Amino acid sequence: MNQLHPHIHADLPQGDSPILVEVWRGNLVESRHRAIAAVVDADGHVVKAWGDIEKPIYGRSSIKPLLAIPLVESGAADAFGLTEREIALACASHNGEPGHVDAVNDWLGRIGLDAENLECGPHYPYHEPSLHAMVRGGVAPTRAHNNCSGKHTGFLATAVHLKEETKGYIRYEHSVQQRLLGILEQMCGQNLGDVPRGIDGCGIPTIAIPVGYHALGMARMADTKGLPAARADACTRILAAMSHEPWYVAGTGRFCTDVMRVTGTKAAIKTGAEGVYMGALPELGLGICLKVEDGNGRGAEVVMGHVLHHFGIIDDAQAEQLQQSLQPTLKNWAGTAVGSIKPAPLLNETAPF
Amino acid sequence: MNQLHPHIHADLPQGDSPILVEVWRGNLVESRHRAIAAVVDADGHVVKAWGDIEKPIYGRSSIKPLLAIPLVESGAADAFGLTEREIALACASHNGEPGHVDAVNDWLGRIGLDAENLECGPHYPYHEPSLHAMVRGGVAPTRAHNNCSGKHTGFLATAVHLKEETKGYIRYEHSVQQRLLGILEQMCGQNLGDVPRGIDGCGIPTIAIPVGYHALGMARMADTKGLPAARADACTRILAAMSHEPWYVAGTGRFCTDVMRVTGTKAAIKTGAEGVYMGALPELGLGICLKVEDGNGRGAEVVMGHVLHHFGIIDDAQAEQLQQSLQPTLKNWAGTAVGSIKPAPLLNETAPF
Numbered sequence: 001m002n003q004l005h006p007h008i009h010a011d012l013p014q015g016d017s018p019i020l021v022e023v024w025r026g027n028l029v030e031s032r033h034r035a036i037a038a039v040v041d042a043d044g045h046v047v048k049a050w051g052d053i054e055k056p057i058y059g060r061s062s063i064k065p066l067l068a069i070p071l072v073e074s075g076a077a078d079a080f081g082l083t084e085r086e087i088a089l090a091c092a093s094h095n096g097e098p099g100h101v102d103a104v105n106d107w108l109g110r111i112g113l114d115a116e117n118l119e120c121g122p123h124y125p126y127h128e129p130s131l132h133a134m135v136r137g138g139v140a141p142t143r144a145h146n147n148c149s150g151k152h153t154g155f156l157a158t159a160v161h162l163k164e165e166t167k168g169y170i171r172y173e174h175s176v177q178q179r180l181l182g183i184l185e186q187m188c189g190q191n192l193g194d195v196p197r198g199i200d201g202c203g204i205p206t207i208a209i210p211v212g213y214h215a216l217g218m219a220r221m222a223d224t225k226g227l228p229a230a231r232a233d234a235c236t237r238i239l240a241a242m243s244h245e246p247w248y249v250a251g252t253g254r255f256c257t258d259v260m261r262v263t264g265t266k267a268a269i270k271t272g273a274e275g276v277y278m279g280a281l282p283e284l285g286l287g288i289c290l291k292v293e294d295g296n297g298r299g300a301e302v303v304m305g306h307v308l309h310h311f312g313i314i315d316d317a318q319a320e321q322l323q324q325s326l327q328p329t330l331k332n333w334a335g336t337a338v339g340s341i342k343p344a345p346l347l348n349e350t351a352p353f
Numbered sequence: 354m355n356q357l358h359p360h361i362h363a364d365l366p367q368g369d370s371p372i373l374v375e376v377w378r379g380n381l382v383e384s385r386h387r388a389i390a391a392v393v394d395a396d397g398h399v400v401k402a403w404g405d406i407e408k409p410i411y412g413r414s415s416i417k418p419l420l421a422i423p424l425v426e427s428g429a430a431d432a433f434g435l436t437e438r439e440i441a442l443a444c445a446s447h448n449g450e451p452g453h454v455d456a457v458n459d460w461l462g463r464i465g466l467d468a469e470n471l472e473c474g475p476h477y478p479y480h481e482p483s484l485h486a487m488v489r490g491g492v493a494p495t496r497a498h499n500n501c502s503g504k505h506t507g508f509l510a511t512a513v514h515l516k517e518e519t520k521g522y523i524r525y526e527h528s529v530q531q532r533l534l535g536i537l538e539q540m541c542g543q544n545l546g547d548v549p550r551g552i553d554g555c556g557i558p559t560i561a562i563p564v565g566y567h568a569l570g571m572a573r574m575a576d577t578k579g580l581p582a583a584r585a586d587a588c589t590r591i592l593a594a595m596s597h598e599p600w601y602v603a604g605t606g607r608f609c610t611d612v613m614r615v616t617g618t619k620a621a622i623k624t625g626a627e628g629v630y631m632g633a634l635p636e637l638g639l640g641i642c643l644k645v646e647d648g649n650g651r652g653a654e655v656v657m658g659h660v661l662h663h664f665g666i667i668d669d670a671q672a673e674q675l676q677q678s679l680q681p682t683l684k685n686w687a688g689t690a691v692g693s694i695k696p697a698p699l700l701n702e703t704a705p706f
Contacts, residue, residue, distance in 0.1 A: 016369055023648060026549055027549045028409065034647075058378060121686030294652070333474030333554055334472070336556065338551060
């Protein structure tokens with residue numbers, strides 16, 4: 001473990017996280033979001049940083065691309081004939097739209113299991129029309145509706161393929177989670193045996209890793225030159241699957257999906273709870289990790305959009321096309337435009353290349 | 354206007370808003386909320402302050418108690434035979450539960466109008482069982498379901514009573530809004546003719562007033578000694594109505610309602626969008642205003658709860674009873690406790706009296 005000790009440093013003074021996003025209403029900034037953000041290459045060089053990127057954070061769902069590595073690397077994906085849709089689902093925080101849930105249930109059937117084997121709790125879909133359709137029909141949500149059900153099915157598929165006990169696969173001590181811990185240590189270059197950890201919304205451990213080292217893990221997915229062949233291949237396939245099947249990574253109307261539809265294979269991005277966002281940029285060989293101090297996702301989206309624009313992953317014409325994702329106009333209940341969410345001056349100084 | 358120039362000063366250095374709330378997961382602080390908070394008496398003396406209380410903010414829905422003054426002061430409330438329930442509804446951001454919506458529609462009927470005269474947009478109830486019941490029944494939300502419909506009905510009732518044109522009552526130039534501007538100037542001691550303003554979620558103007566002066570406005574509702582008799586009486590009746598009918602101010606499971614059920618007439622508190630909270634403490638003659646920098650309501654609730662505890666409005670036994678409101682335990686989708694939201698050290702240093 002801990003083979004990597006890349007030198008990661010911040011361009012900006014440490015201390016309070018800088019204000020990177022402003023929420024305007026009328027002619028006043030009504031709210032502000034502070035964030036830490038790092039863009040790092042696979043050798044650990046910091047290309048761009050805001051705030052104290054040595055600060056440990058939980059990656060939450062934004063590290064799902066890293067957590068999908070064993071599914072491909074172990075041979076499970078090929079053994080079960082998974083397509084890019086299922087690999088994208090393994091990286092997803094999906095909307096719970098029928099297409100997501102059906103794909104998960106179908107996949108579970110092919111590994112000889114069903115939704116009852118998922119150890120995440122059930123919840124109604126994030127996607128309002130899907131939620132309303134279920135409520136109208138008196139249909140209760142199952143564990144397959146949980147936004148993390150694809151990730152969990154990936155864990156189960158790996159365990160089944162490796163002939164491991166599936167029960168308890170969300171526990172820190174289980175081989176599924178210990179394998180993931182090793183992958184995070186290797187990819188992020190951190191010894192994680194004794195760091196803070198918590199339990200995620202879907203029940204699995206979430207591990208504290210500094211922002212910059214999370215970005216390093218994503219950079220190493222994007223630029224696989226230093227990785228063993230099987231891991232390199234797994235990383236490349238995972239990012240390609242996300243880029244090719246962005247609807248399976250999130251869903252209708254979601255930032256991840258809408259942005260990846262535009263960026264294609266230039267970027268694989270993934271949101272996480274509490275204002276975390278990560279990305280891998282294969283063409284540039286860079287990884288991105290950012291965390292909004294207060295946990296608000298609206299701030300994380302604006303920072304991610306700006307970083308992608310800055311690095312030319314989104315060009316000016318695409319930025320215009322993605323305007324409502326990148327710098328959303330806020331409307332009130334009557335549909336009147338009342339404000340907007342924008343990069344703050346400090347972030348805006350970082351003009352697109 | 355501008356009769357008041359109270360001397361308001363902060364105890365703490367200005368600059369970055371201090372971190373007052375921590376969101377814990379496992380053994381790490383995952384997210385943080387910064388806030389400005391002021392507790393002020395009716396003479397403008399600052400009893401307690403965190404951060405730069407001279408910073409202008411939009412009071413959003415938390416100033417509804419102030420906005421309800423004309424309804425009572427004009428004689429409209431008595432002319433239409435309003436009970437404390439309707440006065441509480443005029444101060445409400447209600448859940449859209451059937452009891453709220455029925456009361457608004459009934460009140461509208463008594464002033465010769467209906468929900469189509471409300472100029473707020475429709476939205477589904479915040480209260481999940483009420484939302485689900487509507488979706489199951491194929492019932493679309495009306496303007497009466499808007500969480501601000503009680504306030505709007507109060508505006509209409511005042512206009513009808515004063516024989517003003519009701520149409521356009523949400524516009525800044527309308528007599529309803531100009532009357533409110535005058536009340537805010539007098540109660541908060543600020544000249545507001547040329548300050549930043551925006552449009553609120555329900556369509557009315559929202560006016561920028563510094564945190565400390567918002568608190569002054571609430572203090573003058575709580576301690577009416579300097580006010581003309583009709584205004585003093587209106588303020589006292591409004592706070593009493595909120596305290597006596599807390600369900601009509603918010604609804605089932607809501608912080609405002611749950612806390613006021615415990616504090617009784619010791620406190621009238623009101624939440625607002627973007628992390629604002631205000632309160633009036635009649636027994637102590639104090640007003641409270643706080644604003645979470647990032648706009649997150651979960652942070653605002655924890656600060657308000659702590660301030661109420663600090664000032665003895667909530668005693669230790671009540672704090673225990675209100676534990677899940679004051680320092681919520683976070684559970685994941687499977688119901689496992691995974692973290693908590695707590696006062697940060699700086700706020701916690703302010704121990705209860």
